[in-house]
Amino acid sequence: MEARQVLDTWIEKVRGGDLDGVVAMYAANSVLLPTFSPHRIASEGGLREYFAALFTREQLQVDLHEASLRILPMSGTSYALVGIYSFSFVVDDDRLTFPSRFTFVIDTATSDPILHHHSSQVPRTLS
DSSP states (O other): OOHHHHHHHHHHHHHTTOHHHHHHTEEEEEEEEOTTOSSOBOSHHHHHHHHHHHTTSEEEEEEEOGGGOEEEEEETTEEEEEEEEEEEEEETTEEEEEEEEEEEEEETTSSSOEEEEEEEEOOOOOO
């Protein structure tokens, strides 16, 4: 799988609520610093719990801001993918949107390519 395909596949699995599929993308020793939790996740059980809760959100979407994406080669088959995506879902008939920054560190030579994933909401500006 190419670096961009890893990101596209992750987005597809999140959009589809594919719990087994999204969790399987993370390596056994991976770390997730998630968008909607203050806690570091470093286990399959933690990944399952986090994504299962996220997938309960009504009409969950994640959309990549294409112009923000950078794919940075690291060494061999390792890459860092950085950019901005937006999560959105419906709460009380209102669609809420959460623009978020992300970094994925991946190894495209493995079937579980995500080694590290950091995602945090873009802070509101003071102006």
